Amino acid sequence: MTISLTIDGTPIEVKKGTTILKAAHQLGIEIPSLCHNEAVEPYGACRVCIVEAADGKGWSRIVTSCNYEVFDGLQVNTHSEQVTDTRKVILDLILSSHPEAKAVQELATRYGVTKPSFVSQPGDDCILCGLCVRVCSEVVGVSALGFAHRGTTRELVTPFGEASPTCIGCGSCVYVCPTQCLHITDEGNRRILYKQRRENVFKEFDLLPCTACGKPFLPREQLAYVEKKFDLPGQLAQICSSCGGRKL
Numbered sequence: 001m002t003i004s005l006t007i008d009g010t011p012i013e014v015k016k017g018t019t020i021l022k023a024a025h026q027l028g029i030e031i032p033s034l035c036h037n038e039a040v041e042p043y044g045a046c047r048v049c050i051v052e053a054a055d056g057k058g059w060s061r062i063v064t065s066c067n068y069e070v071f072d073g074l075q076v077n078t079h080s081e082q083v084t085d086t087r088k089v090i091l092d093l094i095l096s097s098h099p100e101a102k103a104v105q106e107l108a109t110r111y112g113v114t115k116p117s118f119v120s121q122p123g124d125d126c127i128l129c130g131l132c133v134r135v136c137s138e139v140v141g142v143s144a145l146g147f148a149h150r151g152t153t154r155e156l157v158t159p160f161g162e163a164s165p166t167c168i169g170c171g172s173c174v175y176v177c178p179t180q181c182l183h184i185t186d187e188g189n190r191r192i193l194y195k196q197r198r199e200n201v202f203k204e205f206d207l208l209p210c211t212a213c214g215k216p217f218l219p220r221e222q223l224a225y226v227e228k229k230f231d232l233p234g235q236l237a238q239i240c241s242s243c244g245g246r247k248l
Helices: 020-026 081-097 102-110 131-140 172-176 220-230
Strands: 002-007 010-015 050-054 060-064 074-077 146-148 155-157 182-187 190-195 201-209 216-219
Touching (some): 002 020, 010 020, 050 081, 060 081, 081 102, 131 172, 216 220
Antiparallel strands (some): 050 074, 146 155, 182 190, 190 201, 201 216
16 A cells, blocks of 8 residues: 655655655655664654654644654655754754764754753763664664663663673674764773773673684674574684685
8 A cells, every 4th residue: 555645845655654754765855863773663762853744734743754654645844944943952952961972963063053052961972862772672682771760860771780691792782873972892802892981881791713713703692692593503603704714
């Protein structure tokens, strides 16, 4: 079943269940976002992807495009004055709390916000988008990260603030982090996962060596995960991408 709608005056037909954001991307229309990633379900945390949705009969509202499904006759305006002004305020608020986050700085500057207007106690670069938590739960399936507290004290943590026994050191959380607040680094035969600063360690891992070249590259926890999830023998999983194993 297809749905007919217009985005910024351009008609398009998409499958039922398609979100406004995906439909806009099919037309090559950019809608900014800080918390969207195709690998996980939409969340609507950052609110930056807002658009104006109307039915042409007098109904109109501001919605988050990443998780709003289209319907027949929907009319979308991605850059109306109301959308632009509201998006600017949202970015101003995020910048006030995370003034050092480069991704936030760059996006806010595009909307004319170069200096925060709101008084806030600046935090780290974590904008609480939830991408790391969701990819760890929905894609990796180990749920090693989560949020604690509410309101202004809400923060990204490991369970009980301890090194998570389920974390495998894969780095998926680091890969999807939009502000590069999360880091993973290999130091000799150790892998360290940390938040913002090197002293804020979430977990450390012993790295196993590649069975072909001897280079430390794989946490023991990740090897066990790969062996179980993909039913691969350890001797195959423990070969690094640098050497690719023994050449025939």
